[in-house]
Amino acid sequence: MNNKTKLTAVAALTAVAMSASAWAEEGVMQPSQGWFVGAQLKHAEFDGDRKDANGNEIRRGTLAGLELGFDLSEKFAWRLTAANADLNSDGAGEDESGMWYGADLLYHINDKRNYFILGADYIDLDSEATKAAHLGFGIRYNMTPSWVLTGEAMVHQGFDEGYSDFTAGLGIRYYFGGHKPESKPAPVAQLAPVAVVDTDGDGVVDSLDECPATPMDYAVDQSGCTLYREETVSKRLMVNFGNDSAQVPSESREDIQELAEFMEKYPQLNVVIEGHTSSVGAQAYNQQLSERRANSVSEILIRDYGIDAARVSAKGFGESNLLLKGSSEKIHAANRRIMAVLSVNEKVGIRK
Template identity: 35%
Template structure:
């Protein structure tokens, strides 16, 4: 078997020869320190390994590396400690142009020395091949990981090795590729002003872009506002000498509550009235009870806040029909309320 020192000299000579005529790269050289895990194909127990490598880029995609690798493992049958030392020359081919994440393929050859404790050392020639990935996380620093197969030409077994490590890149960023010639400048193109939202105001003057087309806008493209009054009326009728709210009026009271919930700044005064039957004082009290009944429905069943509802009884003081007729007295036995508020809405196109 050839002397391992001679193999190391041969590998170094190959590196030196490959450096002749190397073009300027992203970096000039790199040193790599890493660890790994060896899954042996022979009679050694799996173990960790440590490696140190020196790399030389020879083109955009190719790098040559000299690697020294060392590990300690136990023989499976005897338990004897075996120290392994490798020296090899590898070639790495990189895929793609992205320097941040770059996959690569690796292959190479070298010498392995196995030194069992208390025994004579032996040498083997190893071939290796595998795939890996590099990540440039800083200008001069790179993380890499790969998995490789190592085949012994002498003993005909194959190891699997997983490794990871950190590389320092010498001269990274100091050389640059030639700047390409600038593209010819095209003649300026005259662009007509646009009205992107179709509101009739050009984009250059539109201070409210994206306005919906159904709204009227001013000269700056902003929606015109319209203030208007909205209102709702309530009228609840009662039987003679009764303050009970009939179920048939619940939907009308619910409509009033919905209106008040929609416009939260509103308040309502419900006014109770009677016909002229009975004494004035009794009618005053009855009208107040009727107003209170409607107020209680709004608060307790419709969940309107109590401070937004006021109840007032007017007795027979404000008739709306003739108390001398049955129909008139029916019209006068009532509770009424009205709510209105001013709102601002967007003005729409015709």
């Protein structure tokens, strides 16, 4: 190939590479895929050493042909080409003609808009048949999902004679597989805003609240139910009596009523009224006196406050369980008494 021809080949390859980006930007349609067929029209510039049958130098010519190919993957494809060669010879009375066959491997870049070409040629002209390898660059424009325009430029290097040739041209290609559809994300349903309602104001919305009527000043769990702690609740009753008397003092009635109310609140409780005396007097008499004192309080609980008799019992201890020991009147007064102690464990709500 002479210097002028070489410069032409380099310029053509450069132009193809520089225009590839601009053309590819226009071909924004999704790349085609699968089997394809196409037609090509190319211009050829030949090595100055290539001669026709009369010894005249073959300069240039036109190649018109077909292609058949298949995409092996997103990056690679193969194809076969066959073109009729109509060539011009210097000083010849008639043109040189023949067939130009090729087998190519295409490597796609830039989302299949540009590609490199590597392959082999078999050129069968009137004057001779030669073999060559070629390297080139191509660009493509996706007109529709199936129809594609191509532009290619290649340098061909002969195996036997060492010829260096150049071809460049345009083509149109049809893909049987169509385009590979883009996967689109499923539409996201627009949900209507849900009103957040917390009727009892405990911080748990109604849709999750299993205890919808909890007091606002109590702590709740994640289900909206009141948090509790175990607490022992007790009630103590002590009534003091006059000397040698089992009559309940009127001022003690209020304390007995409170005990009755405690028992109504906790119906699981029973009470034992314990009667006691001071150490003054005979022991047997004091035993009887303590029993009468216990019975008098028991009767008030049952008769006046409606406590079930089965829940109330009376027991006298006489002077066996003195509250205080000694012989003063103050000590004796403290020992003349009845006593009752009730206690129960209950759940108590935890306040905020």
